[in-house]
Amino acid sequence: MKLHTLLATTLICSAGLLGLGLAPAARAAGETAANATTHAADTLSISNGWVRWLPNGLPQAGYLTLTNNGDQPVDLLGASSPDFGDVMLHQSIGSGSTMRMVMVDKLTIPAHGKVDISPGGYHLMLMTATHPVAPGGTVQMVLKFSNGKTLTTALPVRSAGGQ
Numbered sequence: 193m194k195l196h197t198l199l200a201t202t203l204i205c206s207a208g209l210l211g212l213g214l215a216p217a218a219r220a221a222g223e224t225a226a227n228a229t230t231h232a233a234d235t236l237s238i239s240n241g242w243v244r245w246l247p248n249g250l251p252q253a254g255y256l257t258l259t260n261n262g263d264q265p266v267d268l269l270g271a272s273s274p275d276f277g278d279v280m281l282h283q284s285i286g287s288g289s290t291m292r293m294v295m296v297d298k299l300t301i302p303a304h305g306k307v308d309i310s311p312g313g314y315h316l317m318l319m320t321a322t323h324p325v326a327p328g329g330t331v332q333m334v335l336k337f338s339n340g341k342t343l344t345t346a347l348p349v350r351s352a353g354g355q
């Protein structure tokens with residue numbers, strides 16, 4: 193039954209692997225991030241959030257950008273959603289037929305920097321929807337951080353092509 197296991201893994205991975213290869217894991221945004229943010233008091237902010245919907249009950253993937261305007265790095269420690277039984281942070285590694293994904297315990301957002309959770313790199317793996325989720329809808333996402341803060345955001349659901 194080894195073959196079955198491999199096949200299942202490949203299918204599950206497809207949610208995270210539809211992107212354009214290995215994205216930069218993290219990059220400091222410096223002045224750009226600082227200028228783009230209007231709420232100086234908010235150390236952390238979320239932007240560009242969306243969920244990629246896949247047909248046939250395949251796992252869906254959540255994407256967003258985390259910006260840290262503080263002077264200290266902050267770790268994303270976990271995520272959950274009332275719309276899914278389980279949410280995991282994954283990273284896609286490799287390219288082409290050798291591409292696979294691994295669990296990520298924490299994701300560090302550098303001081304005055306940002307991290308893109310985007311196709312081909314990191315993704316929030318959404319497992320076991322608690323109700324039907326389809327393009328046009330939204331998914332609630334709760335993110336937990338090492339500074340004790342929790343951020344909640346609503347991610348619009350789009351089709352596999354990102355529309």
Ligand SMILES: [Cu+2]
Pocket residue numbers: 204205207208282283293315317
């Ligand atoms: Cu994944």
